[in-house]
Amino acid sequence: MLTEIVLNTHEWNTVRDFIYQTTGLYFSDDKKSYIQKRLKIAMDNLGIADFWGYLKKLETDKNVFNRLLELITTNETYFFRDLAQLDMFSKDVLPELLNRKAAQKGDFRLKIWSAGCSTGEEPYTIAIILKERLEYFDDWDIEILGSDISERVLKFAQEAVYMPRSLKDVPEYIRLKYFEYNPSQKVYKLKDKIKRLVTFRYLNLYDEHKMRLMRNYDVIFCRNVLIYFDEESRRKVVEYFYDALNPGGYIFLGHSESILRITKAFEIVYFENNIAFRKPIA
Template identity: 40%
Template structure:
């Protein structure tokens, strides 16, 4: 199947209007592979037929399915662990000190574009393992994603071996139980620490409801937005954070080029961005 430049532009324009995701022409092969799969499922014989289906699908069911197929990314527990340890050993104690002085014992964490839930569950496990008095704090962890498909996996909390490959064996046995020869389920205690909801990061109305966070993780998601959309998302993240709150991005991403409102801070071995 060959997609014309015009068809590619029409398709990526629809995707951007739905999700904010921006795909350059050099991503045409990536789009084609997923498009071919969706065309097979919907019995569309040509790209033109598929575009017509998207146009007249008033509920947006198929466009949602297409976006789902484009946003399911590689993820696993304990990914980019050095940064996570900077969070749990550096940023969390720092935030706790300030909150104790204010007589507050709540911590609110947002894992944006959380995919199948490995990141927010990892955060919960690391807090339990590395913050001695975490049980005396009210911890709220919220994972959001645009894909209802991945959110279903998040809520089920069941994962194959490949997702758990980097978890130390003792930690795995402590917080997961084996359900089949290849499947594991995260335990009830960790599940209760995390809530999940559908959220489009370019939906201004819903983003305004995300407030009062001490930490935001948005790792390896902004690379799928163009610069204008990335700046807008980072600006909304800034509004969502408490003063002194931290944002953690992927190693290939930088807040500095998108906003001057954050202070760059080195914690342990990682650079993080703090709300002034």
């Protein structure tokens, strides 16, 4: 095993630029120590001591690259995260969106995309909200997609088994209604009536070809994901999101992320106690 990795300027720029060009994730110089430590873990796991030998594998082996991404990105999340924003989605955005679709076009299709879904808590939360809020749920053709760049977290999401900390903000009646507790393993399993509402897919948000195929979504959640991107790559990804939305579709970013600093293409929708961002209605 390596005692440590100390990258010279050329090595650091090479691996950082490769990650950026492949995924849009940008790591500034002050993250060099962080990346070095995770490179050590990745190289130790493969039994590789030579940096350039590892880089070659990184460039040619998707599994090697995916394992590094899992080490350098944070996947911690939980159900009903940022409750105030979800409350706005539930009580303000959803009624406006559904009423407009049904009234204007008799359109009873609803497509929602959780981009950077990690271990699935966000798209499953959305599914629970829809199940609770939609009085005529069965009348709607609902599609909820969760996408992520990590195949490991997607597998976890598909299994839908969670530790108690993931449910720390879940109301008790929701927990009893939609989860089964396994006391021997001390885990919660999501019930099939919610699990089957969500599909999962591997997707690199910086893959132009794949992103151009994403179309006709009514709502996109991409919360606490763009913090890993620099200004240029954030703008590029948000342009993909804009194209993926139907006219009148909404976008939700994380609490510390501002769509107004990225683009002026979205319009502001004022609700009683909140504002949301929407693709202009054609």
